[in-house]
Amino acid sequence: MLIHELARQTGLTPATIRYYEHEGLLDKTHSYRAQNNYRHYTEAAVERLLLIKQGQAAGFTLAEMRELIDTWYTDALTLDDKRAIVLHKIAELERRIAELEAMRATLLAKLPLMGQVGAVT
Amino acid sequence: MLIHELARQTGLTPATIRYYEHEGLLDKTHSYRAQNNYRHYTEAAVERLLLIKQGQAAGFTLAEMRELIDTWYTDALTLDDKRAIVLHKIAELERRIAELEAMRATLLAKLPLMGQVGAVT
DNA sequence: GTAAACTATGAAGTGTACTTGAAGGTCAAG
């Protein structure tokens, strides 16, 4: 598929996809160039971009997502090391979930006080 | 207290606190200027900054935090309107928590597959 | 009375993640 179609399927823009490629988040397994120099994408590109998008929504930077994906493909780590890295990322997510829940609790706690003098700092 | 002490108590830097003031996140109820032009802060400043910090950790922008805090102090909204705005923010937080949990589920699902050919997109 | 450690301002620089613009090549439809 062409970049326009990939953009449609992922909810990104063609410019963002080119930017991600430039940042090393996509590689030759996701696209090839046709004779006219147009990028053609595989289904793997859709899944990779959706994974990156989900990571972004979860607060990971592009660099973090690239590192995470890279651990999958490196030969410099054992399978157990790779699993440990992913488990570490999961723990990070759980810490963040706890932070959001703390903020939620803070807002809930302030809710009944709203409007009172000095209730909100 | 001076800016250095406020920074210590909040985990921010003096520069960041001045920046927040410049961005309208602190006002005269949080500090006054001494004769030497030094800022002196009240305890309210500590709580305000910790609230902002918590909001930041939860993914809210400074502009969002300022808006949220402003709803507390405006006279242009009824108490019910204010509560509705805060409830809306809480709903936003819950959507974000769901996104983080989705990412967590994605990573957990990939965990047992790691190292297998084509397992990770 | 001077050195260290604070305070101030304003402007410029940094990193992340894009977005926009310029200038041009390609392709399908009528």
Add this chain to the structure above:
DNA sequence: CTTGACCTTCAAGTACACTTCATAGTTTAC
């Protein structure tokens, strides 16, 4: 055979949240 909708690259611009720098005034300790 031209119009419109794609595609290309590269450079510059934008928004956010700071950080750093330059310059200068103030306060505390010895």
